[in-house]
Amino acid sequence: MKYTPNPPQIVDEMLRTMGLTTLEELFSDIKPELQVKNSLNLPAGLGELELRRVLKNLAAKNLNTDDYPSFLGAGAYDHYFPAALEQLLLRSEFYTAYTPYQPEISQGILQAIFEYQTMICQLTGLDVANASLYDGGSALAEACNLACINSKGKKKVVISDTVHPEYLEILKAYSLSGRLEVVVVPGQDGVADTAGMLSAIDRETACAVIQQPNFYGLLEDAAPVEKAVHAQKGLFIMAVDPISLAILKSPAEWGADLAVGEGQPLGNSLSFGGPYLGFMAATKNLMRKIPGRIVGQTTDLDGQRAYVLTLQAREQHIRRELATSNICSNEALCALAASMYLTFVGGQGLKEIAKRCHQLAVYAEQEFQKVGLELKYKQPYFREFALKVSEPAAANRKLLANGIIGGYELEDALLLAFTEKRTKAEIDKLVAVLGGKI
Amino acid sequence: MPKLIFEKHVPGSNAFSLPSSEISDQAFSEQIPDQTNFGRIPAQFLRQEAMNLPEVSEVEAVRHYTELSTRAYGVDSGFYPLGSCTMKYNPKINEWAARLPGFACLHPYQPADTVQGALQLYYEMQEMLAEIPGMDGFSLQPAAGAHGELAGVMIMKAYHQQRQDHKRTKIMVPDSAHGTNPASANVVGFEVIEVKSNPRGLVDLDDLRSKMTEEVAGLMLTNPNTLGLFEEEIQEIAAIVHDGGGLLYYDGANLNGIMGVARPGDMGFDVIHVNLHKTFGTPHGGGGPGAGPVGVKAKLLEFLPKPVAVKEGEQYRFNYDLPLSIGKVKNFYGNFGVIVKAYAYIKALGAEGLKEACQHAVLNANYLRHQLRDTYHIPLDRLCKHEFIINSKKQAENGITTLQIAKRLIDFGYHPPTVYFPLIVSEAMMIEPTETESKERLDDFIQTMRNIARESVENPELVKQAPQQAVIKRVDEVTAARKPVVKWEAGV
Numbered sequence: 001m002k003y004t005p006n007p008p009q010i011v012d013e014m015l016r017t018m019g020l021t022t023l024e025e026l027f028s029d030i031k032p033e034l035q036v037k038n039s040l041n042l043p044a045g046l047g048e049l050e051l052r053r054v055l056k057n058l059a060a061k062n063l064n065t066d067d068y069p070s071f072l073g074a075g076a077y078d079h080y081f082p083a084a085l086e087q088l089l090l091r092s093e094f095y096t097a098y099t100p101y102q103p104e105i106s107q108g109i110l111q112a113i114f115e116y117q118t119m120i121c122q123l124t125g126l127d128v129a130n131a132s133l134y135d136g137g138s139a140l141a142e143a144c145n146l147a148c149i150n151s152k153g154k155k156k157v158v159i160s161d162t163v164h165p166e167y168l169e170i171l172k173a174y175s176l177s178g179r180l181e182v183v184v185v186p187g188q189d190g191v192a193d194t195a196g197m198l199s200a201i202d203r204e205t206a207c208a209v210i211q212q213p214n215f216y217g218l219l220e221d222a223a224p225v226e227k228a229v230h231a232q233k234g235l236f237i238m239a240v241d242p243i244s245l246a247i248l249k250s251p252a253e254w255g256a257d258l259a260v261g262e263g264q265p266l267g268n269s270l271s272f273g274g275p276y277l278g279f280m281a282a283t284k285n286l287m288r289k290i291p292g293r294i295v296g297q298t299t300d301l302d303g304q305r306a307y308v309l310t311l312q313a314r315e316q317h318i319r320r321e322l323a324t325s326n327i328c329s330n331e332a333l334c335a336l337a338a339s340m341y342l343t344f345v346g347g348q349g350l351k352e353i354a355k356r357c358h359q360l361a362v363y364a365e366q367e368f369q370k371v372g373l374e375l376k377y378k379q380p381y382f383r384e385f386a387l388k389v390s391e392p393a394a395a396n397r398k399l400l401a402n403g404i405i406g407g408y409e410l411e412d413a414l415l416l417a418f419t420e421k422r423t424k425a426e427i428d429k430l431v432a433v434l435g436g437k438i
Numbered sequence: 439m440p441k442l443i444f445e446k447h448v449p450g451s452n453a454f455s456l457p458s459s460e461i462s463d464q465a466f467s468e469q470i471p472d473q474t475n476f477g478r479i480p481a482q483f484l485r486q487e488a489m490n491l492p493e494v495s496e497v498e499a500v501r502h503y504t505e506l507s508t509r510a511y512g513v514d515s516g517f518y519p520l521g522s523c524t525m526k527y528n529p530k531i532n533e534w535a536a537r538l539p540g541f542a543c544l545h546p547y548q549p550a551d552t553v554q555g556a557l558q559l560y561y562e563m564q565e566m567l568a569e570i571p572g573m574d575g576f577s578l579q580p581a582a583g584a585h586g587e588l589a590g591v592m593i594m595k596a597y598h599q600q601r602q603d604h605k606r607t608k609i610m611v612p613d614s615a616h617g618t619n620p621a622s623a624n625v626v627g628f629e630v631i632e633v634k635s636n637p638r639g640l641v642d643l644d645d646l647r648s649k650m651t652e653e654v655a656g657l658m659l660t661n662p663n664t665l666g667l668f669e670e671e672i673q674e675i676a677a678i679v680h681d682g683g684g685l686l687y688y689d690g691a692n693l694n695g696i697m698g699v700a701r702p703g704d705m706g707f708d709v710i711h712v713n714l715h716k717t718f719g720t721p722h723g724g725g726g727p728g729a730g731p732v733g734v735k736a737k738l739l740e741f742l743p744k745p746v747a748v749k750e751g752e753q754y755r756f757n758y759d760l761p762l763s764i765g766k767v768k769n770f771y772g773n774f775g776v777i778v779k780a781y782a783y784i785k786a787l788g789a790e791g792l793k794e795a796c797q798h799a800v801l802n803a804n805y806l807r808h809q810l811r812d813t814y815h816i817p818l819d820r821l822c823k824h825e826f827i828i829n830s831k832k833q834a835e836n837g838i839t840t841l842q843i844a845k846r847l848i849d850f851g852y853h854p855p856t857v858y859f860p861l862i863v864s865e866a867m868m869i870e871p872t873e874t875e876s877k878e879r880l881d882d883f884i885q886t887m888r889n890i891a892r893e894s895v896e897n898p899e900l901v902k903q904a905p906q907q908a909v910i911k912r913v914d915e916v917t918a919a920r921k922p923v924v925k926w927e928a929g930v
Contacts, residue, residue, distance in 0.1 A: 001529075001786035001787065001791070002786075002787060002791050002794060002795070003526070003527050003529060003719070003787075003795070003873075003874050004794060004795060004798040004873045004874065005874065005875070005876040006798060006801075006802075006876055006877055010876075010877050011798070011801060013877070014801055014802075014805045014877060015801070017805065017808065017809075018804060018805065018808045023797040023800075023801060026797065026800045026801060026804060026821065027699055027700075027800070028821065029667075029668045029670055029821050030668055030670075030696070030699065030700050031670070031673075034672070034673075034700050034704055034705055035699055035700050036698065036699060036700060036701060036704075036793075039698070039789040039790060039793065040569055040570060040698055040789040040792065040793070041569050041789070042566060042569055042570070042784070042788055042789040042792070043785070043788055043789075044788040044789070044790070045785070045786055045787045045788030045789075045790065045791040046785050046786055046788070048531050048786070051531060051782060051785055051786050052531060052534075052535075054785060055531075055535040055538065055778075055782060056538065056540075057555070058540070058541075058555035058556070058558060058559050059535075059538040059539070059540025059541050059555055060540055060555065061540070061554045061555030061556075061558070062540045062541070062544055062548075062552065062553045062554070062555045062556050063548065063552040063553070064539045064540050064542075064543035064544055065543040065544070065545060066539040066543040067539070067543075070545055070548075072545040072547050072548065074547055075769060075770075076545060076546055076547075076769075076770070078543075078545065082454065082496075084496060084499065084500050086537070088500065088503045088504070088507075090533065091503070091504065091507035092512050092513075092514035092515075092528075093507040093508065093510040093511060093512045093514070093515055094506075094507050094510060094512070094723070094724055095512065095528075095533075095721045095723050095724070096512030096513040096514045096515075096528050096721050096722070097510050097511060097512040097513075097722060097723075097724040098518070098520055098523055098525060098722045098724070098725070098853075099722070099724065099725035100510075100724065100725065102844070102848065102853065102854055103910070103913050104845065104848050104905050104908035104909070104910055104911070104912070104913070105510075105511045105848050105853060105854075105905075105908055106509075106510055106511065106724075107509040107510070107909055107910055108505070108506035108507055108508065108509030108510035109506070109510045109724040109725075111440070111442070111506055111509070112503070112506050112724075113725075114442070114924075114925070114926070115442060115443050115444070115926070117924055117925050118442075118444065118925040118926045119491060121925045122489050122490055122491055123489060125487050127925075128922075128924050128925070129924075129925070131725065132726070134581035134582065134585060134768055135581065135768055135769045136769060137766070137768060137769040138581070138585070138767065138768055138769075145625070164769075166766055166769045166770070167769070169765045169766040170765070170766045170767060170768065170769070172765050173592060173743075173764050173765040173766055173767055174625075174767075176592050176595055176596065176626060176627070176764065177625060177626050177627030178627040179627060219479065219480075219483045221482070245485070245489070246485070246489065247476065247479070247484060247485055248479070248483055248484065248485055249482075249483055249484060249485050249486070250485055250487055250489075252487065253485065253486065253487055262769070269537075269542040269543060269775070270542070270543055270544055270545050270546070271536075271541065271542050271544065271774050271775040272541065272544040272545075272546055272553065272556050272770070272771065272774040272775075273546030273769065273770025273771045273772070273774055274546075274581065274727070274768070274769070274770060274771070274772055274773040274774050274775065274776075275581065275726075275727030275729075275773040275774075275775050275776055276769070277727075287922060287924070293725065294922075294924055295924070296918040296919070296922050296923055296924050297918070297923040297924075297926075298913050298914045298915065298917050298918035298923075299913070299914050299917070300910040300911040300912060300913045300914070301911035301912050301913075301914075302910075302911050304439050304910055304911075305439045306439075306910045306913045306914075308913045308915055308918050310915070310918040310919050310922055310924070311919055311922060312919070313919070315617075316584070316617040316618050316620075316621035317617040317618075317859070318617070319617075319621070320617045320620040320621060320630075321620035321621060321623065321624040321630040322624070323617070323621040323624070325621070325625065326584045326587065326588055326618050326621035326622040326624070326625045327582070327584055327585075328582065328583060328584040328617075328618050329582035329583060329584065329715065329722070329725060329726040329727075329728045330582070330725055330726045331581070331723075331726045331727045332723050332724040332725030332726045332727075333721075333723030333724055333725075333726065333727060334723075334726070334727055336724065339443075340499075340503060342491050343443055343491075343492060343494055343499045343502070343503075344452075344454060344496065344499055345452075345454045346452035346454055346491060346492065346493045346494070347489055347490065347491035347492075347493065348452065348454075348493065349452060349454035349455075350489075350491065352454075352455075352456055353456065355476070356456055356459065358476070358477050358478070358479065359459065359461055359477060360461070361478075362477045362478055363461045365478075380478050380479055380480055380483060381478060382479070396549065400549070400552070405545065405548060405552070408547050420456055423457075423460065424460035424461060
């Protein structure tokens with residue numbers, strides 16, 4: 001298969017126009033010893049039909065959540081997306097476009113981002129949102145980086161180990177810069193140890209971080225940490241689940257300066273871990289500090305309402321090494337999917353989804369109790385909890401043998417997530433298998 | 439001007455519904471927000487504040503996004519010669535592949551034996567990506583080019599730290615580099631030193647030599663560079679950096695200009711990122727998602743982000759046991775959906791097809807350069823690779839700027855080239871046609887550029903007031919930045 005439209009006689013004509021005879025002459029500036037001898041060690045190209053077979057065979061080797069009920073969560077959730085979403089995302093003016101640097105020819109994309117920003121502000125209750133970051137984990141690292149840069153010399157990031165472990169690892173990698181000093185406070189009974197967090201927060205603290213719900217699906221009382229870090233003039237950062245925000249207290253209500261999160265549950269397929277999107281929202285005073293692209297509303301020469309990338313003095317293509325972040329490409333199409341999702345389900349629909357998730361989780365907990373299984377942590381949760389299981393790997397194998405993709409394996413528990421896609425029958429089967437009834 | 443989705447709000451019009459609940463439980467109050475608990479959630483965790491998302495019917499929502507799409511411009515809409523962005527055609531079979539449930543509906547934490555096909559694809563992609571630029575290993579984790587740079591520069595830092603060489607606190611970047619290079623170096627905590635270009639548009643070796651001290655961790659370089667020129671003295675550059683104890687970083691944004699013909703790994707580069715959304719045909723999505731896998735030579739393999747896919751017998755799994763790894767820059771394994779598309783692209787083209795893609799990209803660029811040189815000033819008018827720079831020097835006599843030419847192109851149905859970059863050429867216009875444009879398209883573009891040049895003399899106002907044919911006129915960017923309105927608010 002090839003996608004080059006010029007056949008050999010036209011290639012020759014183009015070469016002749018330039019006074020050349022062969023394509024090789026176009027590479028005379030590369031010394032012969034640097035040129036690939038023979039050819040790359042790769043298989044020969046495939047026609048579309050053959051390629052289709054290869055890809056279909058590879059895909060068929062995987063068990064997918066479309067065919068098997070899954071109770072995996074741990075940062076990526078199997079929610080339902082309205083069918084209209086996928087078709088609209090295939091509008092090629094969206095997906096084959098570049099970043100909307102030329103506003104006159106990109107109003108559709110700019111308006112879509114502006115609407116996305118507004119929706120993220122609605123969910124989080126904060127004043128300003130960017131056009132997206134790579135994912136939840138890197139968004140949190142960017143937020144902590146911002147807090148440290150903004151604090152003029154303070155380095156300390158106080159964070160509970162009840163935050164997603166991969167987020168913590170990403171944060172650790174970002175701290176290679178020497179600008180962040182990450183203090184991980186061990187949690188207690190599945191939630192942040194408030195006393196431990198408070199004693200770690202001091203004058204050197206640039207920010208404190210709480211994830212809500214946390215990695216174990218549990219609800220954190222963020223209030224004492226918020227008070228403590230603000231008392232030390234540090235920023236309070238929350239990593240939140242966007243679906244939960246339909247019923248849970250918003251980051252603004254908790255007093256957060258910055259909210260970030262994994263936007264995948266909003267209309268993005270699981271896709272083996274990506275592409276997803278990180279969202280970020282902040283209070284007004286951080287507007288000129290936050291990383292990434294921001295779309296603003298303005299007018300054109302005729303006074304018509306128009307949209308344009310704005311506040312670009314923060315960004316790498318203008319500020320180079322003085323930029324607030326190095327981010328360039330973000331996850332625009334995933335953000336578009338997120339805003340389409342919110343439009344198609346609507347505010348009331350999002351609430352119904354969030355409530356259903358919680359109801360199903362509560363139902364599962366009750367059913368587990370009936371077969372003598374209990375939660376590892378006795379704490380309020382949203383749509384996910386850790387179920388005490390003596391051998392999690394064996395339990396997952398048994399579930400799989402019964403046609404169920406189980407949970408995330410913790411040391412002595414399975415972390416199980418319940419989305420609106422799960423049915424009573426599926427939960428009953430889950431309980432029966434784990435309870436030894438099947 | 440189309441209404442915003444919020445302005446189409448009609449309470450009660452959204453008919454989204456869930457299946458009827460199979461569970462009845464008195465514990466669930468139907469009135470939230472309120473002061474009582476909801477299920478297991480105590481009142482103190484419940485939201486009180488309103489959340490004003492739009493309520494719109496499905497048909498109106500579909501029309502809304504369809505209308506927005508008609509106010510956007512993609513590669514499928516027409517010629518998109520955006521320099522350094524490699525806006526090549528995005529094959530449709532790749533979109534089909536990424537949406538197969540066997541790829542799209544996989545949870546990242548599924549057991550390895552339930553995702554063998556995905557792991558095989560991931561592993562083969564690591565291998566193929568290593569072969570194309572001549573590296574020894576790849577991590578597919580970074581989500582974009584700049585993210586790949588970030589991971590690559592972290593690897594450079596970790597390498598020097600591992601050697602207890604703590605004085606290397608600086609990174610060199612040419613003055614022609616992409617803005618992400620110095621920004622990435624800064625995010626990892628390096629001081630940035632700029633290396634000058636010589637009059638031929640290439641790295642000034644004397645300047646490089648004088649700056650390559652024992653405080654320098656390495657050099658970040660794009661080759662072909664942002665002027666579209668191959669750094670002919672790349673072996674000398676590599677020797678200077680390596681003799682000084684530094685590492686050489688390859689910014690793969692311009693890999694399309696040498697793909698299949700020459701390999702950065704053979705030129706002395708130690709670390710590289712590639713942009714799957716440029717070189718390997720995956721769509722740009724209006725600003726992502728992309729993917730920026732990072733590759734290294736053998737001595738740096740142990741620093742790659744974790745995990746990497748490994749093959750044991752006929753089984754594939756992820757290996758997390760990499761004690762010197764920089765850790766993670768992203769959740770899970772990278773933008774897998776994008777990786778599927780790039781895999782399909784490489785499989786479709788094969789070794790010969792990749793080389794031919796590069797040759798045709800370079801052919802198209804040189805053909806355009808040759809045909810535009812009479813009407814436009816070309817500061818470095820010699821053999822280029824996949825892109826080249828013109829500017830508006832000739833048109834400036836009539837008061838015409840590069841930006842105005844770019845905007846006039848919109849009136850003729852083109853997406854403008856990259857403008858005002860690289861910074862070392864004044865009024866630069868950077869043109870990258872890619873290999874997926876036919877001679878007819880190129881000839882039409884050439885004719886349009888000649889017409890604009892003629893208009894610049896005969897009717898300069900026409901050019902200055904462009905665009906006239908777009909859905910809006912030129913926008914007021916100054917007010918947008920001075921008085922930012924970054925979200926919709928009712929009644930404002």
